[in-house]
Amino acid sequence: MLRAVATKLTDPSRWPRFEKSLYDLIKGLRTHKGGEDEYVQSCLRECKAEIKSQDMDKKATALLKLIYLEMFGYDMSWASFHVLEVMSSSKYLQKRVGYLGAVQSFRPDTEVLMLATNMLKKDIVSPNIPALSLPLASLPHIITPSLAMSLLPDILSRLSHSSPVVRKKSIVCLYRLALVYPEALKLGWPKIQDRLMDDQEDSSVTTAAINVVCELGWRRPHDFLPLAPRFFELLVDSGNNWMAIKIIKLFATLTPLEPRLTRKLLRPLVNIIQTTSAMSLLYECINGIIQGGILDGEDNLQERDDVATLCVGKLRGMIVIDSDPNLKYVALLALNRIVTTHPTLVSMQQDVIMDCLDDPDISIRLQALELAAGMVTSETLQVVVERLLDQLRLATLSSPGNAPELEIGSSVHPETEDPEESKTSEVSTSTAVALPNDYRSEVVHRILDICSQNNYSEVVDFEWYVNILVQLIRLLPPSEGDEYWNQNSPSQDAAALSKSSTAFRIGSEIRNVAVRVRGVRLEATRAAESLLLVDNRSTFFPAGSNVGNDVLGPISWVAGEYANDLLSPSRTLQSLIDLSNVTLPARTLQLFLQAIPKVFVRVNQDAGLGMTWKTETSLLLARVVEFLEALAAHPDLDVQERAIEFLEVLRLSAEALHSDVQEMPSLLASVLPSLFMGLELNPVAFSAQKKVVLPATLHLDVAFNDDLQTLFHTLDNSQLEASQRGSLQDFYYIPDLISPPAKSFPGIASIEMHPDSSYQNVLRGPTESPGTMERRKLERKERYKDDPFYIASLDSHSGTSTPVFGNEANADVLDIDAIPIVDLKLDSGQPDRVERDVSNPRQGRYKKMEVAADETFGSEEIPSRDYLVPGQVGGSAVAKRSLLQVDSSGLGHLSMASNDGPGAISAEDEGDVEMKKAMRNVEQMRLRMQRASERIELDGIPTEGTLIKKKKGKKKRASSSTQEVTLGDGSSQPEEAKKKKRKEKKEKKEKTQKEPRTDPEELAGKPSGSLA
């Protein structure tokens, strides 16, 4: 059968050549299953030869083949000149191929575009309408500022062409011209306005004009206010739903500026809502009412509430009655917008929304989830969270019987219970068994969001919350994130990813609750303890997942900090120092290491009471020391340092214990505990550190020594007296290259020359006897006697050997306690500790819980938790430009109203001023964000400079290199952007090369089926 098709398709009268036609190419691709790439490469070689041919037919065919291959990712940028040649063909169909080639392959850096200006000018004024349409449809893809400038007059004249086809396309083309060349709009707007106001105009042209205005509308709403009456007329009279949708969208941006519009619009909108049968129009009306802020105002309370009720009622209908998932989705989308202004109205729809939480469609579930988070109150919180937990439990069990789905069909809307309905619900049950992992972690994130919002204001029962957190750990999806995305975004920082992982967040929540809510601290600590125990780990954390690693860190901190609340400190300590812990990731171990001595101190307090305290304690000490020794050579420096610090302290304690003491040595009894006593830790706001005012006496920018050159000079001549102080100065101030004098100081040299002094070697033998240790200690003391970086032990406190702290002259300057910045004085300043009393009448049955708020200075700011919630990564992400984004910001600066007298109203000028102010603010914001993200790059560049730079970069990207040539400033293109692009390309190259080509199955004669 297939052969028959093939012979029919190869129309010999049309392709009587030896070269392959496009049809031959496609056919060839299908016959070369497996070896497509080779085949394509040979085709590309042929095309390269054919496209140079003098025969225009041959050239166009070759180009057509190239365009086809480009669709699969084969580069055709090398052919751009030939594209121009084909574009200039006199035959329409060849010309069309040429224009298609330009649209598909020209990029802003395509240089030949400059040569096309005259040809484009000629085509735009062509008498043949299809030929004239080609440049109009293609220009938006290839336009550059310089091209726009030279083509503008021709396009403007097309706006009054006799054919509506040309007029509608010209309007849109002009809009795209204006995006790169804002002046175009200034000249073109009066003409577009004429089209818009003309009652006799073809409806297609009016619609196109409305579409363009809708695109422009949100950028400069003030300019379109004068046209509001005409829009209103079109909305009421036209009867064209496509246009009505756009007009409503446009009004949504206009109404916030003109309150009178609201009153006028309300009636027709309500009328449409009540009468229309087109769901898209109904939805957009509701959406327009929400987005236009019609529900937000204060006056006419009754009317507003009626409208809100009507909208919510209609949305409810979209969810309940129609089984169309699209309507469900958009209704939830709209409810999500209403919930901020009318939370009570929305929460009345709780029943249907909750059912959507169990919808088989993940998109709908996610919307419902967001909505649930928005409308939750302290009464509904537990119900919502329990429901979500059930969902997770089901997913974890992955049981085939999906109870919630069945509920939808049976209990909620029995009125739609017809055979078809039950059939679809059956289908959905079978498809919704497995929940994707990213959805499950999204649910966990949402649960945490819901509970922790406003500093836990909605949580009434914290014991319940701690319990939920522990349950969540069991329900976490086995692997974090979707593998597929991780492969594709190598730029994502691994550390940042783990920081935001759900497991880490749960651990942090347990810690937060323990710190903030004193009343539930005991329970939180006990929960942390039970999770920590080695015996429990296998049940809580499934093997092969990294869930445990992320949770254990924060909870070990809780166990350490609140060791007094532990049920069994000794068991906790055993779990903390279990040797299997050594393989945990460094960030977890760091927190473990801090917890170990704290719990040890706690265990010790108990031990002091018994008779066998001495053997018990020394045994315990030996085991802790053994664990610490295992970490003393850890590759992570932080872990290593902490391990060694505590190791040394504990070894000293062990020594103190070994001598014949009858009581607990003071080192163990008081010194060690005192390390961790003191003020209780309170939560500190994320931004508090930034608000600490630098003390007046601290000059960070003043040079220590203005006369550095002379200093170097004197040092080079070795004229400086070799005092201890001098040696220190040498070390800090003279870079390695020019510091030969350092060699003359034995103290510093010894660090380099005695490899024995590294941390690892100190701990070389865990089996060392106390005698050798003592000897080594003496040796060490001797060796470090003159080393300024070691503080000698107390007995050798003899002036000269401790240059930093021993020297009286330095003591004033270097006494760390005297440096004022250390003292934050959190308690003395403003009343910065805000304690919220969460109790109110309806919560009477629960214990009163105080939730400590973040401590901070001065005014309250919105606590930024972006660093924990991946979904809201605000700051840096906003600064980035989206991939497919068209930059229309240029239009924001343009005033179109300057030359049309009657339309301009006085409010407009105010609006312009406001707009400018807003724009300035936006610029500043952008600058700030940009600076944050490119701190290193911007070092030392003044603010104004960076702003301009950014603009240039943007423009460059949008424009073509033609501009580079004409303006001669091509070098200003940001190097970084180039590099990034190159890198991206490299990464994707491999991938795309594997991808392309046709479907082997189709060739194999499988009926491809009709579009149905």
Place this chain on the structure above:
Amino acid sequence: MINAVLVFNNNGQPRLTKFYTTLDTQTQQSLIAQIYHLVSQRPSSACNFLPLPPLLSQGAASSTGPSDAPTQITYRTYATLSFIMISTSTESPLALIDLIQVFVEALDRMFENVCELDLIFGYETMHAVLSEMIVGGVVVETNIEKIVAGVRSQEGTSGKKKAVQAASASLGRGALPGLGAWR
């Protein structure tokens, strides 16, 4: 505005790519791959809106207000082909679903019982149909009659189309039940 229109088949092979903003070929390909990955995971009963793939979610603003960044991806699957429209928030999501329907119906008129094979061999025509509907990311025509008339006025003398039609007719394909679902 509409930022891109994509058509690919069940195996993720592109049948039409049209980006209304310039994008290098490599990025285009990886975007198609990401969207295909999303579409292929969805059951047929799911709604026609996709979450943003990683390539697009990077720059998307979190606010609900309008912006230049694309925030909506609407798709619709007909038999072996998926039609995708990536757009900003100035487009209505439900209207986009209808727009895809208009596009497919117009193609059906052009090819008479359109199938994937028609679109492979007649992809120039498919581009012509699209450019009658959308210019530079803005919808210029939604009336099927006018769209078809516009394309016909370009391709009056083309014999190729007829050959393709004749050949594909011999494959014995059924009617287009999906096209009836006009909202």
